[in-house]
Each structure stands twice: as structure tokens, then as C-alpha cells.
Amino acid sequence: MSAARRICVVTGTRAEYGLMRGLIAGIRDDDAFELQLAVTGMHLSPEFGLTWREIEADGFPIDERVEILLSSDTPVGVSKAMGLGLIGFADAFARLKPDLVVVLGDRFEILAAASAALVAGIPIAHIHGGETTEGAFDEAIRHSVTKMSHLHFTAAAPYRDRVIQLGEAPERVFLVGGLGIDAIKGLKLLDRAELEGQLDLEFGARNLMVTFHPPTLEPGEAAAQMQALLDALDSLGPETHLLFTMPNADTGGRELAAMVDRFVAARPHARVFTSLGQLRYLSCMRLMDGVVGNSSSGLIETPSFGIGTVNIGDRQAGRLKAASVIDCAPQQDAIEAALERLFSDDFRKGLAGVENPYGTGGATMAILDVLRRHPLSGLLKKSFHDIALATDTGER
Incomplete structure (x- = not known):
């Protein structure tokens, strides 16, 4: 029997954790995996409600707490928080030695975690890539994390296309829908x-x-x-x-x-x-x-x-x-x-x-299936996937 895959899930905000809660439970409850949970950012801050306690109340032991937030939300303060995150996640991943790191979205905490995993040679699975948010610097962070990642789970067909447009191999980009729909369906409200x-x-x-x-x-x-x-x-x-x-x-x-x-x-x-x-x-x-x-x-x-x-x-x-x-x-x-x-x-x-463009549910099971069966050996070997572009022959 093959060894369980050590899957490290990183979460830094209440909203992000809410989206991934079902996925975290699925990893914990599957013998194919060994769940590792790294908690950072707002979860550890009294100002934002110390939401790490909700994670533990849900029955998820926290393996690493990476403190990064300062008492400042200026550009300098956020940049320093990212620096602390890079240092903290470097140490955390050295201790945990995960086979794969799972991140969601586009926040600066996630950029720090992905950067540390990249340098450590740990494959990254990115959820909700390919989306656009033109009014926030999250846009650049999201696409940067996409380029660092090796498996991609997108919420809609145009987002899958965009990840491929960024040079990611199509066979590593999976259309699964939005995790938020699963959260709605999986809870007794x-x-x-x-x-x-x-x-x-x-x-x-x-x-x-x-x-x-x-x-x-x-x-x-x-x-x-x-x-x-x-x-x-x-x-x-x-x-x-x-x-x-x-x-x-x-x-x-x-x-x-x-x-x-x-x-x-x-x-x-x-x-x-x-x-x-x-x-x-x-x-x-x-x-x-x-x-x-x-x-x-x-x-x-x-x-x-x-x-x-x-x-x-x-x-x-x-x-x-x-x-x-x-x-x-x-x-x-x-x-x-x-x-x-x-x-x-x-x-x-x-x-x-009204139809929801992010689907009708099923993202959690689709992600778990890929995490369970996709080969991890050779996952770091990565080349830029060029797409065919129309040739502009017009004179200048």
C-alpha cells in the first residue's frame, strides 16, 4: 500500500477557510491523505476575531501557526507582513515536509506561502485561479501564484482558459466550479x-x-x-x-x-x-x-x-x-x-x-479526486505551454 500523501492546506482568512472547510474535511477523512494545516494572517489576530478557534472547534488540529500581521495596514506594514510570512512558511514547510501545498485565491498571505513552497521545491495546487479583480492588487498576486503552481482548480470555463493563456499545461488545469456552492449545499443552515x-x-x-x-x-x-x-x-x-x-x-x-x-x-x-x-x-x-x-x-x-x-x-x-x-x-x-x-x-x-456562473456544486469532490490520483512524481517539471496565436500581418 502506498504511503498517504501529506497535503498541507494554508488558510489566512475567515472567508477562505469557509470555502475550503469541506475540502479540509475531505482530506482529513481520506486514508489516501495525511492532512497538515497551516494557519496564518487574520486567523491569529484578536482584531479579526481569533478565528483559529473556529478551525479547532470544527475538529481540525492546527499543525503550524505562522504569525505575520503587524499593527499597521500601510503599504509598508503589508510588505513587512509578507516578509514575515515568507520567513515563517519557510520554517513551517521545513518541519512539515509536505508532498503538496494547497492554497486558494489571491491574498498577500498566500503569495508568501506559495513563494516559500516554490523555493523549497514543494508542488503547489492553486484553487480559484484565472479570475480577474481589476480594482485590487490581488489581481497580480493571483496570477503570480498561478505561475508558481503546478495543479490548478478553476471555477468557470473562462478562468480555465485564462490559466492556460498564462502558459499552464491544459492537462494540469481542472474546471471544478466554485467551492462556495458546496459550502451552501453541505451545511444545514x-x-x-x-x-x-x-x-x-x-x-x-x-x-x-x-x-x-x-x-x-x-x-x-x-x-x-x-x-x-x-x-x-x-x-x-x-x-x-x-x-x-x-x-x-x-x-x-x-x-x-x-x-x-x-x-x-x-x-x-x-x-x-x-x-x-x-x-x-x-x-x-x-x-x-x-x-x-x-x-x-x-x-x-x-x-x-x-x-x-x-x-x-x-x-x-x-x-x-x-x-x-x-x-x-x-x-x-x-x-x-x-x-x-x-x-x-x-x-x-x-x-x-438566475443561474450562478460558478456552477451548481461538486468542486470539493472533483478536487479530492485529482489530489488522490494525479501523479506527484515529476510534478515540478514544468514548461511554458504556448498557445496558438493568430499572426498579425498588417503593415505598421
Whole structure:
């Protein structure tokens, strides 16, 4: 019998862990694998809720804790955090000696982990590559991690094409769909009464979930955009209850978090949570009239609940979007117009037939199947895959 494959999963945020929770469980419960779990970033920060405790409560022992976050969200602070991450993951991988490292997405913590694995000669499997987010530097990080990786699990056909366009061999690029759909289908969601009791809140006649992250490619604009959003939400009045989740640990995130805290403190119909956890987050989403902000969750998970999304600004520009997503500029009048459309009868009637471009589920099992059967020997041997390009013969 062949030895179990040592699979090291890296997670740095609550959202990323929520997406991979089923995959982590699948690796743990399969005799073909030995699960190693490396936790970093916001999971280890009191400011972001010490969400490593949720991971352990789910029954997953943590093998490595890689501390990287500083008390600064300036460009210098984030760059130093990446440096600490590279040092920490170099040590962690030297101790764990994984056969494969699994990472998801596009955050700076993941870039540090992938860089350390690359230098250590450890193959990398990357989930949710090939996507585009034109309003954040995550765009460049995502494609950089793609180039460091050896197996690729993409959420939609255009994203698979883009990974191949980046020079990755087609036989190593797998179309599996979005992991968030599996999370929705795999959980027994809480009902309204359970949520109101657990969270000590009361849902209103209308309810919105709000998450706004800094647009990191627009320096100096984040606070103005957040203020425009808060002013637009204020125009709805107290009959619309607001449930905020906090921004990520991105450049400028602390300023936005402080603005949300001040807004909520003055309005009894608004609440804010540092971390709801996956079960309560998705359970709340199901009861909302809409999701507002610039989080990828509003594009990937929300359409599966048959509710609308107001997607503000350019942070998610370039991602595939369902017909339930309303794009708007990050100005108060544009956001107010989008909210008016969100609540309109015509828009709400059309939500029943919306299809989610990220699939209908099954990504977890598809990834596990590849991790189980794909040869690991020779995986590091990699050449650039050239695609056929039309020849431009026009004169200059």
C-alpha cells in the first residue's frame, strides 16, 4: 500500500477557510491523505476575531501557526507582513515536509506561502485561479501564484482558459466550479429564530448584508467610497436593517472598520460582526433582501440564494457575474439608484430564474479526486505551454 500523501492546506482568512472547510474535511477523512494545516494572517489576530478557534472547534488540529500581521495596514506594514510570512512558511514547510501545498485565491498571505513552497521545491495546487479583480492588487498576486503552481482548480470555463493563456499545461488545469456552492449545499443552515437568538439581533422588514473592502489599486479613495456607501444606506431609513461584516486586513482596512463602527454605534437598526463564521454567515445571507459592497462572496455565493447583489466600484471588475448582480459606481447617487433597483418588483421577479456562473456544486469532490490520483512524481517539471496565436500581418 502506498504511503498517504501529506497535503498541507494554508488558510489566512475567515472567508477562505469557509470555502475550503469541506475540502479540509475531505482530506482529513481520506486514508489516501495525511492532512497538515497551516494557519496564518487574520486567523491569529484578536482584531479579526481569533478565528483559529473556529478551525479547532470544527475538529481540525492546527499543525503550524505562522504569525505575520503587524499593527499597521500601510503599504509598508503589508510588505513587512509578507516578509514575515515568507520567513515563517519557510520554517513551517521545513518541519512539515509536505508532498503538496494547497492554497486558494489571491491574498498577500498566500503569495508568501506559495513563494516559500516554490523555493523549497514543494508542488503547489492553486484553487480559484484565472479570475480577474481589476480594482485590487490581488489581481497580480493571483496570477503570480498561478505561475508558481503546478495543479490548478478553476471555477468557470473562462478562468480555465485564462490559466492556460498564462502558459499552464491544459492537462494540469481542472474546471471544478466554485467551492462556495458546496459550502451552501453541505451545511444545514440556521433559521431566523436561531440566528436572532445566537446573534442577539432582530431582522427587519427589509435586510441587507454589507461588506466593503478597500479598493487597493485606488490609493486614498477607500474612505470616500465607504462614506458614499454609508450615506446611501442611511437614506434607506431605520426600516431597513443592516448587517455589516468587517473589511479584510488589506491596505487601509482599519480606517474603513472604524467608519463602520461609528456608523453602527449611532443606529440601532445596524449591527456589525468581526466574524460570523461560515454557518451563520451563509444562514444570514439566505435571509437577506440583498448583499451590498464589493466582496467576491456577493458574486460567487449570493446568486445561489436567489437574492440580488449591489456590487460597488472596480474591486471585482472582470469577474463573471450572474444577472442578479447590479454594478454601480462608488458614488452616493449611483449606490442609491442601485439599491432602488434591488428592491424593485421587476428586479425581484427576475431573480427566480438566475443561474450562478460558478456552477451548481461538486468542486470539493472533483478536487479530492485529482489530489488522490494525479501523479506527484515529476510534478515540478514544468514548461511554458504556448498557445496558438493568430499572426498579425498588417503593415505598421
